[in-house]
Amino acid sequence: MSQSTDQSPERPAGRAVPTSADVARLAGVSRATVSYVLNNTSAVRISEPTRRRVREAAEELGYVPHAAARSLRAGHSRMVLLPTAHVPVGPLYSQFFNDFQWALRRLDYTVVQYGSVGMRAEEAARAWAELRPVAVVSLGEAELTAQGVEILKRSGARAVITLGTQNVEGTHALVMEQGRVGEVAATHLVETGRRRIGVVIPEEPGLDMFSGPRLEGARRAAEGTGATVVPLPLRYDEESARALAARWRDQDLDGVFAYNDEYAMLLMRALQDEGISVPGETAVIGADDLLLGRLLRPRLSTVAIDMVLGRELAELVDRAVREPDTAPLSRSLLDSRVVRRESS
């Protein structure tokens, strides 16, 4: 809005952007005919010579239809909006994410990622609503309040789907049951005889939504077994790991679930440097089943997380769009299982 907004006096050498009217003029037909030809409208028959003239004119001018005008006229779009606060990291997640995008594309949706870092929940929801997406799939890092959902639905979104750990009112909640990850890890440690179990909580921001439920899951698993669970804050650097390892024996820990394989590798190295034997004195288990964990000695035990297929999820989105009134679905997106190697 800061620059001159009317027409385009600052458009230089390049001639103005061609519209369907330009194509019509060049082809010597009406705009209606142009539309029919370029959209292959079946309800109307256009002679082959006309079709060719229109196509050639469009080609010559480099005509590309204006999506905004089109969806304004149609009254709806097929845009699926994916708000992302942070680009998700990790091969597991990004693989899933690519599949998901690809599958939505195949279903003829336009997938648009909208980075919403540093906006408050409601403000962000308004920004998304301005784009009039047919569906919003929140990846969970971007927060979404009941109020935000209301705004989106009022502005025409036919499906709001949250893909995370929380369960927001009025949405289809696809839950990544992070608790299960902590649960299977802790169960494994308990069953192999550990009694004082640490659970690493990353201090890095943005991970709380995973680490919290994982800790809770671990607590659940320990309940009634006589084992205790101890939260262990840890920054992802060597200094922090060293400090934690130095206090290890004071805390009398004999097992640890280290949030994921990366934190596990960091901590395991620090423990070994401190002279604490793994798995003899302390068992260590990570999560994500990274290849790198297999390269350590001892090889790192881990929780493998099987994520639902992107294609499957895309179909869920499609169904939610087509039948907005079906009961909000709520389903778990991941399954967790222990892969025992040598560190536990």
Next chain:
Amino acid sequence: MSQSTDQSPERPAGRAVPTSADVARLAGVSRATVSYVLNNTSAVRISEPTRRRVREAAEELGYVPHAAARSLRAGHSRMVLLPTAHVPVGPLYSQFFNDFQWALRRLDYTVVQYGSVGMRAEEAARAWAELRPVAVVSLGEAELTAQGVEILKRSGARAVITLGTQNVEGTHALVMEQGRVGEVAATHLVETGRRRIGVVIPEEPGLDMFSGPRLEGARRAAEGTGATVVPLPLRYDEESARALAARWRDQDLDGVFAYNDEYAMLLMRALQDEGISVPGETAVIGADDLLLGRLLRPRLSTVAIDMVLGRELAELVDRAVREPDTAPLSRSLLDSRVVRRESS
């Protein structure tokens, strides 16, 4: 296009999406006034009571302006389109990416990521052009031909910026000089007395655009020094690494630049398992300076890559948009330096 496209007979319980006309009706004013108030248009003075009535009406209806209609009217948008074929991996890249998005937002652009996996170059360019972005910043994974650039510019894009390894005609090319990475790595190996230098080439798809230039850079560095460079294809799994290590002595290699730290860790483990001492018999150097590399024994030498600030790049984009006629800028986005630890 597949479903009934006119009006919205399938919109159920929820009343129709409110427009500025609805707000005007409820507030008892004209649509023009609504627009003035909600946009804080300074050229026109509206009485305070009227302003309040309009605001309350908008609030009550849950009115959110329609971005497509707005930009159609304005004749331009402030959308910056970021086509992404694959979600970029690695903390370095994603940090940069987040900064970049955030900075563009601050400059009042709407940042939209458009996943274009599985489209051919020209087809993708048309899809982007339909959205009429003011700028397109290609991350390099999505290919962009001279033809594609032409389409985008014809459809009103004021800046097309490629952020990658290639230099596409007609764009502002921000080059990530991957060659430098290979060059400093190889130089380091040569200077520390290595003569038969392997360069790992990942077999995973999508990495060629990095690995190719890195290999070339290594070749450049070796030139005239008497050292030879040997390309080593490697898949990111233990089997492939084991096979490569088994052939190691036949190839008479005494140093290797392993593409990045992850491949380096994989390979180093395989070499050690094969009884090849590192760095005694063979030096190993990776790239990216991952924390995990420091945890190995020997600690992994690496090439640290300093990426330009996202904010800086966002300003470049802004300038390119405001002055589309300035000479295409071409600048290097990264600087590389060797971090020598124990593996080389």
Next chain:
DNA sequence: TTGAAAGCGCTACCAC
């Protein structure tokens, strides 16, 4: 088989 025209939601001129 083709054309004329209405109208999607919005903003910015020009009257009053």
Next chain:
DNA sequence: GTGGTAGCGCTTTCAA
């Protein structure tokens, strides 16, 4: 101060 209204580019009904 406020309202009427044209028109951005497109699709689709209705008429010819």
